[in-house]
Amino acid sequence: MISVTRAPSYLTVQDLGREHSRAFGVPRAGAMDRFALQALNTIVGNATDAAVLEWALGGGTLKLETDCVFALGGARARAALSGDDVPPFTTIYASAGDELTIEQLTAGRFLYIALAGGIDVPVILGSRATYLPGRFGGYAGRLIARGDSIQTGDRPTMIPARGFVCPAELLPNYGSSVVRVTRGTHADMFSDAAWRAFTGAEFIVSQAADRTGYKLQGNVLPHSMGSLPSDVGCQGAIQVPGEGTPIVLMADAPTVGGYPKIAVVAEADLPILSQRSPGEVVRFELITIEQSQRALRRRASDLNTIRSAGAASA
């Protein structure tokens, strides 16, 4: 069990989200950085889709009431376990009474903390993910706050050894500003000039960037479509409202929307974009769906490599 003695402004339970309820208007939700979630679960011996803590907006302290194994990563942060530095993507064995303190995040937006056994909250519509706009899922459908107690599930049978580190070359290149995209549902309806404006220049993540969507600043992508009959979106879809400012749909975006979609971010690169903070730049590079799906399979194979290395260390 974990007690929250000091909470950041944003702390929720997330997993890979709800995949079977979009027809009811339920967004997938789930982790903003799905690779970090899966890699950290692997590092503590969990199934890749176990529930973890998603942490943003400030520092905090967790008191570990029982012996436990955890790993953290995603955003970079100054973290200490009862005074000792905690390196990212590393298997940490903690003892009952230890305190995990995280100071402000130094790079990236979302930090993940995976605990061996996973976070134990009720499964709702097939997932433990928190969907704050609907006030369900995760920890009673709300942010975790000071004084809350967090339960973990049964420890997995195989846990990597103390100090196991995920090889850095298997992680997404979080420092890169290049984000690959495939053509969106309405790609043909944008002019060549709009496409040049989209792929030929950098965009800046604006202050209006949260779990619902990241609004970008930069070139405007003019079009004369106005709004269209609503169609289905997904995390990473880049929609362009009439004034031409692109918005990347994120985990909590509504299932349907009426703005034309010029492109969709490759899932392999979605973690890089999700971890971009307001003021940071991104540049979009168009690839084919075959290339994009190959990149995603490469990430899956990297996760398998991490799991094998972890098992070998145990």
Next chain:
Amino acid sequence: MEAPRTEPLGDSAVTIMFGTERSPELLKRVHSAAASLLAASIADVKDVVPAYLSVAVFYDSLQKSYGEIAPTLLAIARRTALPAARMQASRAHDIPVVYDGPDLDLVASALGLTTEEVVARHLAGHYSVDLIGFVPGFAYLSGLDPALHLPRRTQPRPRVPAGSVAIAGAQTGVYPLDTPGGWHIIGRTDAVMFDPVRDPPALLRAGDTARFALTR
């Protein structure tokens, strides 16, 4: 009638497009194709989501590539997206309403009707669920009496209470959750439009029909 075609929607979804212009006939094709795609229980398909002109199918792209799954989906869509195809699992709902919404008087005067006439015309409608979206369980209902068509509020409300029955443009609907909203609130219902721990969680599904009835 256009032949359906597919486009990738990112790495893990396919959009099957049935046409470019909204119409009741096209929507019927969309809903019947969605029902058939769901009933087909295709391996590695996770979610089937109808919209106005298209159906999106979410799938496990680690198991199947776009090139592998798209022809299977397209074949089912071609076979079943016929205007005469039966509407599977279409259900009729009666939604009890108390017409005491904060916008009722304003709506009546904007439309040049009495509040009684607004209520009577709203009650007389036979509605179809065109689309679910915006928030979980929010149903866009078509079939609103043209005499009740009114642009949405210029100032959206920051919070519309769950259960509010509202109209905007050619549509009516019920807010399932407390959310911001720009529709005109004419009444309220105690029907639970969305409950995440109920199966199914949403009261209404795309393709269903609904009527409103006075709460007794």
